[in-house]
Amino acid sequence: MTPQELFEDAARRPSQVAQHVLGGISPEVLNTMPGGTANSVAWLVWHAARQQDAQVAGLAGTEEVWTAQGWNGRFGLDLPDSSMGFGHGPDDVARVRVASAEPLQGYLDAVVERTVDYVHGLTDAQLDEVVDRSWDPPVTRGVRLVSTVDDAAQHLGQAAYARGLVDDGWSGPF
Template sequence: MDTTAVLVDGYERVSGEVHDALDGIDPRHLNTRLDEGANSVAWLIWHLTRVQDDHIADAAGLEQVWHAEGWRDRFGLALPPDATGFGHGPEQVAAVRVDDPDLLLGYFDDVHAQTLTFVRGLEDRTLDRIIDDAWDPPVSLGVRLVSVLADDLQHVGQAAFLRGVLERG
């Protein structure tokens, strides 16, 4: 198995977990927060998708799906146009309200498709390319792809856990 295949497998696993977290979810659980400082399932899935969209589009030199495919307008959130959820406090988390899991899945699936198209076109040697020199050490494409993957898995796990807590409550 080559490096690209490993990355594709990782992103496919994220996709499966996102679909599992939202499949058949009671829509009233999407926006429920355990307390004022907690995230909702909707925010967690939106955030992990926005980060993947933002970071992959930047690395690939593409426009974010959020803008290119009109998802920003479909969500209609009262947030800045390029918000990804990074640094969000309780008020911004509360502003991410989604009443239909299909909206989250549609956006995620479009971002996932763009991610896979990009990743499948990579060669091992391109993973060493520095894409962000604002960090010490500078961030390579490979490190960024693994970072997004790790972040996505963490947040989808949180969403699945939260859904379980809400369904048992």
């Protein structure tokens, strides 16, 4: 298995978890903020996709899937197109509201496909290239890519937990 194939397997897992978390979910459950201030399922899935999209686009030197494929218009959020969730408080989280799970799953899937395509075009030397010297140790392209998938996976786990909190009786297949 090549590093690119290994990464592809890991990169697809958040989308697979999202299918379970979003399956049969109501708009009310999607948009409910547990305790009135915690991140909703919708925000968690949106942020998982947005952070990966923005970071991979930065690495690739391309436009984000969010704007390039018109997802920003499909979502119609009351947030700047550059917003990806970092630093969001409860008021910002409440602005991420969706009528159904379809755009969340569709956007996450599109970001994952873009990420996988990008990684398959990289050489081992490019994966080892330092892309951020502001950290100690400096961050390589490969490490940055892994961190985006790790972040997405963590947020999908949080989304499953949040759904369980607000959707009485839901436990998912996990």
